[in-house]
């Protein structure tokens with residue numbers, strides 16, 4: 001079933017264009033009772049992204065990153081954010097992008113990566129869809145220190161943690177990033193038995 005016949009886009013304006021774009025859409029939407037209603041919605045277009053949780057079942061560990069996130073800081077989070085490795089697609093295929101991102105951010109050249117779900121991260125406001133992957137890793141796949149691209153402003157610390165510690169960090173608030181919580185809970189449900 002398509003909902004395209006319930007939506008008539010009238011206008012999409014760019015309100016601001018920096019590195020990414022803030023747009024305002026005006027459209028008619030056919031409500032459940034059949035009445036058409038004109039609506040106006042602002043949206044942030046940042047492209048879509050890919051995220052990855054590397055896991056090692058023998059060691060019962062995962063690899064995460066820690067970095068400064070200004071929007072989280074601006075909303076009162078007074079620490080570096082602990083996340084899974086992730087990056088914007090920039091028109092690449094999600095799997096190719098996440099493999100490259102794994103090398104850049106955590107220094108692992110992974111063999112098999114597996115997509116486990118897709119998720120809209122903030123669908124009322126942001127167009128972004130995240131392609132979420134998991135991959136087995138071991139020390140032999142380490143090809144560098146990771147850390148990200150310094151000339152892009154990235155300053156990324158690599159963390160190898162036990163899955164139990166990572167789950168405890170969700171419970172006590174040390175991990176507050178949504179994609180990271182989703183992937184760790186996926187790992188707890190489906191990977192680490």
Ligand SMILES: Nc1nc2c(ncn2[C@@H]2O[C@H](COP(=O)(O)OP(=O)(O)O[C@H]3O[C@H](CO)[C@@H](O)[C@H](O)[C@@H]3O)[C@@H](O)[C@H]2O)c(=O)[nH]1
Pocket residue numbers: 018019020048049050051086087088128130152153154179
């Ligand atoms: N100059 C400039 N640089 C920016 C700006 N916003 C981001 N950057 C830089 O652009 C680069 C993007 O790095 P990626 O690794 O490709 O993206 P990401 O920021 O890690 O994005 C991932 O996490 C986001 C937050 O959870 C996700 O929104 C996104 O989909 C992706 O998963 C980073 O170096 C970041 O500092 C900006 O407004 N101006």
Ligand SMILES: [Mg+2]
Pocket residue numbers: 085086087088105
């Ligand atoms: Mg990143």
